[in-house]
Amino acid sequence: MNAEVAAATAPEKKEFWRWQENTWFDESKNWKDAKIITCGIDVGSVSSQAVIVCDGELYGYNSMRTGNNSPDSAKNALAGIMDKIGMKLEDINYVVGTGYGRVNVPFAHKAITEIACHARGANYMGGSKVRTILDMGGQDCKAIHCDEKGKVTNFLMNDKCAAGTGRGMEVISDLMQIPIAELGPRSFEVDEEPEAVSSICVVFAKSEALALLKAGYTKNKVIAAYCQAMAERVVSLLERIGVEEGFFITGGIAKNPGVVKRIEKLLGIKAVDTKIDSQIAGALGAALFGYTLMQKQGAKAA
């Protein structure tokens, strides 16, 4: 099935916006030793992740682009990691769906909002000191407050406009004909920081970026101007809710230093470092919720 999907979605022309899809698992462990295996599936508007948690610890994940069908995206995301580690659906004790397509995740026992899942995931990835989470996803941008257990206490999100989200960055990547992963580093290769792109709307910003190129800006300078605009946009969202340390960034855009470093500069706060891929935070949180639920069930049974 995977081979078929890969063939069907193979890019015909160079698609600069395509971010790297990846699969990882902890080779030092064997999932067969685990008592409880849970899975979180985050079907986002742009990317889908499946995370496998063994006895409350991250074991493996797969991250890929969301197709135009939520159930298929969920199945493919999960198949990507199960195939790699030789796991079957029957081996998983509990599945939690999250994200924009969470109600359409087949085989999910429960659906939990991505707000709760990102907070829980961030708490695992960044530790109990994490209090403010900025989730920068494909079409979403959320500022979340949580307590020491990763429980959400407050949040704000962009519900009307996609400015300051990953989709806008993809549009710029395509316009500049520069792979999306290179945008961040290239945004620092400028003699001086340009003014931020003034348009908020993704559609307007694309025209503005094109006009800047025609006015003689280098590509790097346009990218810097766009990264700065994204940073200003999300910081204004963060400021509405207030930023407390530890500050943690999740979602695909967290992998773009061009935006992250500018956010840190505007806030005067450094984000908590993590070795784990920021894009899996939602699915990881979902799997951890599944683990907690299983433990409760186990306690009841005993």
Add this chain to the structure above:
Amino acid sequence: MFTAGIDMGSRSVKVVLLEEVAVEGVPGKQYSVKKAHLMMPGDLDADQAADKAFNEALSAAGVTRDQVKAVFATGAGRTQVGFATEGVTEMTAGAKGAVFMYPQARTVVDVGAEEGRGIKTDADGKAIDFAGNEKCAAGAGSFAEAMSRALQLSLKEFGEASLKSDKSIPMNAQCTVFAESEVVSLIHSATPKEDIAKAVLDAVASRVCAMVRRVGIEGNVVLIGGMGHNPGFVASLKNAMDVDEVLLPELPEYVSALGCALIAAERVH
């Protein structure tokens, strides 16, 4: 005497070459459009595109550059037209052109590729008030264009499809990026394309209508700008504004360039 109006929109350059003509027995100045020309600039920079479009219009009309007394520019990129004598705002140009074509019009609705606005005008075609989309492209043509791509329909098919539907499905998303996902969801829930097309155009019309309401709907309404070519949108707009008639020029995208050329003719006198 010739004057020219150049409208540098976000997507296309429009040129109108105007000739002042004397009509026997009619007092005052009369004008006739000598040539109208449109170009999609593509990769050219704005100044080059305007220059090329202008030259093409001139040669098609058989008029030399020296014969043109004044060239006025309007539109989002008007400052980039290096050879223009003067620049006028889109509101000024749109109102002037619309009232020239329809003297009874007092409300001008201008919907282009990235801009949508309502203009209140007086009997001389002078803009009195206006409201437009400054921050968001949802109430404009590029929104409709993105949705027609999502539906895999040409713009023409898209407009025609919408006319076949009498359903009113609400679109929740205002943002172009969000709406694309919403359209995809509607496709997957097996909603007919006709109904989705109408939902999209109703949404654009409702956004535009909200802008026009801010200046007040008075007198006759005229629609200018490229979206006038979409019959589905015209129907949705008429419905949203709750008016009996929306006056629609045959070539709505040229009206601002025409207004610009008229203002140039008035000023050089």
